[in-house]
Amino acid sequence: MSKEFSYPEFDNGVKVLTRAGDPVNDMMMNITVHRLKAGRRLTLRQPEEEMAVLLVLGEVTFSWEGKLHRGKRTSFIEEGPYCLHVSRGIEVTVIAHADSEVLVQTTENDRDFGDIFYRPVDCRDDIFGLDVYENKMKRTVRTVFDYRNAPYSNMVNGEVVNHQGGWSSYTPHSHPQPEVYYYRYEHSEGFGACFIGEDVYKIKDGSVAAIPGGKTHPQVTAPAFPMYYCWMIRHLEGNPWTDRDVDPRYTWIDARMK
Secondary structure, three states: OOOOEEOOOOEOOEEEEEOOOOOOOOOOOEEEEEEEOOOOEEEEOOOOEEEEEEEEEEEEEEEEOOEEEEEEEOOOOOOOOEEEEEOOOOOEEEEEOOOEEEEEEEEEOOOOOOOEEEOHHHOEEEEEOOOOHHHOOOEEEEEEEOOOOOOOOOEEEEEEEEOOOOEEOOOOEEOOOOEEEEEEOOOOOOEEEEEEOOEEEEEEOOOEEEEOOOOOOOEEEOOOOOEEEEEEEEOEOOEOOOOOEEOHHHHHHHHOOO
């Protein structure tokens, strides 16, 4: 199995996407997905790592330091995210009110910062590629936090809706920082293709791309199957992610989007 693309399974409700320090392909982040039955409580704490807890689907209450916030999401295609972002050492409990799926992203960070609970209205929601190339590269990009609104963080967290029959992470581009994609389809038979450098992989519901710094990574999804993915980037020391480097062979495509 490629370390750049994989099809992990749930084990007792837990799916491991990446582990920091992986000797083959280090994304520098620990990323795990939890499926919670209604009534289940999940308690999380990382003594040395900041943590983002994202509601992918379902209904939960986030509880931490005497605070409570509820999030409900019936569609990851049509509805925006709820996400709690805390610094190291903060204990978070997630209480499921319905069968739910949450993604937990962590990485080392010795800076302490104030916790932030993001609702859909708090996230940037941009549409790119509209009215060019017959809308084949139209996609919706939801940014929860990045260097612009969270410069104290060592991570980026966001979501993409790759509209049916079209492309995203397009024009082909790269950046020095490692990036992880976690894919979901509302119809489990949905499929697409992920291009990492010169290699191509079949995207399925629940699959994972672990993209090394410096490799291009465009995506495409089949007609009738809009595709969701959570995108997560790890900043490098002294080199945070702020923009993409378009492959010089395709700058003429990107120029039409300006």
